[in-house]
Amino acid sequence: MSGLGIMTGQTFVEEERVEDALILKVSAERIDATNAVHFRSLLESSIKKDVRHYILDFSQxxxxxxxxxxxxxxxxxxxxxxxxxxxxxxNRDIFKLFEMLKLDALFDFFDTPEDALENL
Incomplete structure (x- = not known):
């Protein structure tokens, strides 16, 4: 995995390419106003890569x-x-928010990156 750093020098996202999928493991405990813009720019630069599937690992x-x-x-x-x-x-609480906001129709959800890869 290669790490993409945030401004503090800490690793914020680690990426791993698996065939036509890019796994982005987020190491932050929060995605909020303090880091969402930076996270968005990281994702936008990843979207330009030649992959079809973006697996965002929010386990942390x-x-x-x-x-x-x-x-x-x-x-x-x-x-x-x-x-x-x-x-x-x-986590269960975040998933419930996706459901309440009706965002579960925009994304596919899996327990692990391996589960997601098996369902591509």
Missing amino acids: VKIIDSSGFSMLIMISKKLPPEKRILLVGL
């Missing part, structure tokens, strides 16, 4: 606020129709 994320949800919606709308975003490792 405990909180996603409205800025984080907004960023995910904007990224999903920028994707060409042949590309997909798959979310993995969401």
